[in-house]
Amino acid sequence: MVGKIPRDGVESVAAPRLTIRPAGVEDALILAQAERTIAATPGFLVSQPSELSDERFAEKISSLTGSDNGHDLVVECEGQLVGHGMLDPLPLAAVRHVVHLTLVTHPGWHGQGIGGALLGSLIEWARNSATVEKIELNVRSSNTPAQALYRKMGFTEMGRWRRRVRVSPDQYLDDVAMELFVS
Numbered sequence: 001m002v003g004k005i006p007r008d009g010v011e012s013v014a015a016p017r018l019t020i021r022p023a024g025v026e027d028a029l030i031l032a033q034a035e036r037t038i039a040a041t042p043g044f045l046v047s048q049p050s051e052l053s054d055e056r057f058a059e060k061i062s063s064l065t066g067s068d069n070g071h072d073l074v075v076e077c078e079g080q081l082v083g084h085g086m087l088d089p090l091p092l093a094a095v096r097h098v099v100h101l102t103l104v105t106h107p108g109w110h111g112q113g114i115g116g117a118l119l120g121s122l123i124e125w126a127r128n129s130a131t132v133e134k135i136e137l138n139v140r141s142s143n144t145p146a147q148a149l150y151r152k153m154g155f156t157e158m159g160r161w162r163r164r165v166r167v168s169p170d171q172y173l174d175d176v177a178m179e180l181f182v183s
C-alpha cells in the first residue's frame with residue numbers, strides 16, 4: 001500500500017526504485033508521446049494519437065498545478081517517466097466535487113506495480129482533499145487489466161454505455177462507468 005503523499009512533495013513508494021511526484025509542464029512532451037503510443041492500439045484510451053498534442057498536455061498540467069480539486073502525478077524510475085495519473089475536475093460548479101480519472105503505465109513497464117501505486121497515491125490525495133468527494137472513470141469493456149485494478153482499489157461498476165467507443169468504421173466497444181466515493 002502506498003503511503004500518504006504530500007501535496008507539494010516527493011515520496012518513495014512500494015517498489016524502492018519508484019518515485020511518485022506531481023507532474024510538471026516540463027514532463028508534457030514525454031507524457032504525450034507515451035500516451036500517443038498507447039492510443040495507437042485501440043481499446044485502451046478513447047483519445048486517438050492525433051488528439052494527444054504536447055500543447056494540450058502542457059496546458060492540462062499547468063491548469064492542475066496547485067489545484068484544490070484536481071491532481072496530476074507522474075511515476076519515475078531512475079529518472080525515467082514510467083507512468084502518469086490525473087484527477088481532472090468536472091468543469092461545472094454543481095459537480096465540482098467530482099473528478100475524472102485518467103491512468104496509464106508507459107509501454108514496457110506494465111505489471112510492475114506502477115499503476116497500482118499511482119492510483120493509490122491519487123486516491124490518498126483525493127481522500128485528503130477538502131473539495132473532492134468522488135472519483136469517476138470510464139474504462140473499455142475489453143480492458144480487463146484496468147478493470148481488475150479499479151475493482152481492487154474499491155471502484156464500483158455503475159453501468160455500461162453500449163457501443164460507445166468506435167474503434168473502426170464498423171467496430172464498437174462498450175464503455176464501463178465506475179465510481180469511488182472518497183469522503
Ligand SMILES: CC(C)(COP(=O)(O)OP(=O)(O)OC[C@H]1O[C@@H](n2cnc3c(N)ncnc32)[C@H](O)[C@@H]1OP(=O)(O)O)[C@@H](O)C(=O)NCCC(=O)NCCS
Nearest residue numbers: 044103104105110111112113114115116139145146148149
Ligand atoms: C491499467 C494499467 C494502468 C495497469 O497498470 P500496471 O502498472 O500494469 O498495473 P500494476 O502492475 O500496478 O497492477 C495492479 C493491479 O492491476 C491488475 N492487473 C494488472 N495487470 C493485469 C493483467 N494483465 N490482468 C489482470 N489484472 C491485471 C491487477 O489487479 C493488479 O494487482 P495484482 O498485481 O495484485 O494482481 C496498465 O495496464 C495500462 O497503462 N494500460 C494501458 C492504458 C490503460 O488502459 N489505461 C486505463 C484506461 S481506462
